[in-house]
Amino acid sequence: MRIFSRLLAVVGGLRWYNSEAHKRKKLIILGTGWAGYSLLKHVNKKLFDVVVVSPRNHFLFTPLLASTTVGTLEFRSIIEPIRNHGFRDERDFHLSRAVGLDKQKRIISCQSELDSTRQYDLFYDRLVIAVGALSNTFGVPGVEKYAFFLKEIADAQKIRNRILVNVELATQPGVPEDERSRLLHFVVVGGGPTGVEFSAEFYDFLKQDIARLYPGERDMVKVTLIEANQILSSFDIKLRRYAEGKIKQRSQMKLLRGSVVEVKQNSIKLKDGTELPCGLVVWSTGVAPRMFTETIGVEKDDREQIVVDEYLRSVSDRKKCIYAIGDCAYVKNSPLPCTAQVAERQGRYLAKALSQEDPPKFHFKHFGMLAYIGEYKALAETPVAKSRGFTSWVLWRSAYTTRLGSWRLRMQVPLDWIKTFFYGRDTSRF
Ligand SMILES: Cc1cc2nc3c(=O)[nH]c(=O)nc-3n(C[C@H](O)[C@H](O)[C@H](O)COP(=O)(O)OP(=O)(O)OC[C@H]3O[C@@H](n4cnc5c(N)ncnc54)[C@H](O)[C@@H]3O)c2cc1C
Numbered sequence: 040m041r042i043f044s045r046l047l048a049v050v051g052g053l054r055w056y057n058s059e060a061h062k063r064k065k066l067i068i069l070g071t072g073w074a075g076y077s078l079l080k081h082v083n084k085k086l087f088d089v090v091v092v093s094p095r096n097h098f099l100f101t102p103l104l105a106s107t108t109v110g111t112l113e114f115r116s117i118i119e120p121i122r123n124h125g126f127r128d129e130r131d132f133h134l135s136r137a138v139g140l141d142k143q144k145r146i147i148s149c150q151s152e153l154d155s156t157r158q159y160d161l162f163y164d165r166l167v168i169a170v171g172a173l174s175n176t177f178g179v180p181g182v183e184k185y186a187f188f189l190k191e192i193a194d195a196q197k198i199r200n201r202i203l204v205n206v207e208l209a210t211q212p213g214v215p216e217d218e219r220s221r222l223l224h225f226v227v228v229g230g231g232p233t234g235v236e237f238s239a240e241f242y243d244f245l246k247q248d249i250a251r252l253y254p255g256e257r258d259m260v261k262v263t264l265i266e267a268n269q270i271l272s273s274f275d276i277k278l279r280r281y282a283e284g285k286i287k288q289r290s291q292m293k294l295l296r297g298s299v300v301e302v303k304q305n306s307i308k309l310k311d312g313t314e315l316p317c318g319l320v321v322w323s324t325g326v327a328p329r330m331f332t333e334t335i336g337v338e339k340d341d342r343e344q345i346v347v348d349e350y351l352r353s354v355s356d357r358k359k360c361i362y363a364i365g366d367c368a369y370v371k372n373s374p375l376p377c378t379a380q381v382a383e384r385q386g387r388y389l390a391k392a393l394s395q396e397d398p399p400k401f402h403f404k405h406f407g408m409l410a411y412i413g414e415y416k417a418l419a420e421t422p423v424a425k426s427r428g429f430t431s432w433v434l435w436r437s438a439y440t441t442r443l444g445s446w447r448l449r450m451q452v453p454l455d456w457i458k459t460f461f462y463g464r465d466t467s468r469f
Pocket of ligand 1: 069070071072073074075092093094095101102103104105135136137138169170171172189190191232233329331364365366367377378379380381382409
């Protein structure tokens, strides 16, 4: 009798499970960046069968990416494996990229990132496009071929390797003086926060480690930051001037106003005809659409971002089941900057809105901006105060430590900082 009632309970439980599963809608999230990751973490998984498609199986904490290019932080210290975030089934994460969209049939076409011959379709009830954006080359010749971007961990790895290769090469016998000078000239194009922070990290590396490990080369190393307009243009003018002043005081760092017209294998050409020999060009100027965003049949603005309404739904999807968030989206009548802060907040909002019958409109409240400018100094601009220098640097480090995606990273990042402070950066090449 007891066995019989237990069996009944199990069957009843299974029936309940199946009916719940049946009721759950299929939510597909494209991308594991700030927007997609934030949505994945906060969405109610009792209401949705969540499936994630992304060519990257980790979340990347981009604000600290520049620190990994010189070894202030290690690569794995700023990434969080996506599978740590509770998938109902291991097949609910696809290491693939979305390559097509059929709005009528509600199907997304995917291509495996591991085997490009493997293509398949997935059906969705709700689709959230959070594929981010690429760096904008503005069609400048040679950028794609010779410049380095700083978007992903793999980019940071390539930059770090190139820096180490150039410094090692410059120490080898028989390398002429002008070639050594070229190898040790590092150029950054774009004076936004990413370009400035990379230059700052590089400058710290130069002063703290290259000077110690390569004393014969240290005076030859130079970094040039090229910007056509103002550096850090989103910051308050006083903070901007402070940053410019600090950069100008540095003998081995130069701020150059100019437009780049061509990147060559061993040099960079400016509009006024100047050609600067260099050993590395890091390109960091604005955002451009990804191919997926460009090719899908939804309304886009003139920068090819997907136009969404105040509920972050694509304006051209009559079924109201396609959403776009983060760098790939443009909120109609309320344009927002392409930042992690916006993307994260949109993901969080959508996680809530998707489970509400009548959700409120998305509203963005700006919390402020931070930028590292080197030598333990930063800029901080919040709605209530503006500050700069060492105290802002303390704020910069504390703010980012608390914003890291998990406790593992919150432990790892400070440990790397301590290690770098006491023992210097790791210059091994492999
Ligand atoms: C070096 C650097 C430093 C930055 N610092 C700051 C900062 O300090 N503060 C700040 O607010 N912002 C900062 N930003 C900007 C911020 O990182 C971006 O605004 C933010 O990453 C946008 O989030 P997202 O989710 O839209 O895109 P992303 O974070 O770029 O994520 C896009 C995701 O989509 C995936 N994807 C790409 N193509 C496809 C496809 N076809 N199908 C499926 N998935 C796809 C990608 O693999 C990735 O997982 C920085 C950016 C960089 C590069």
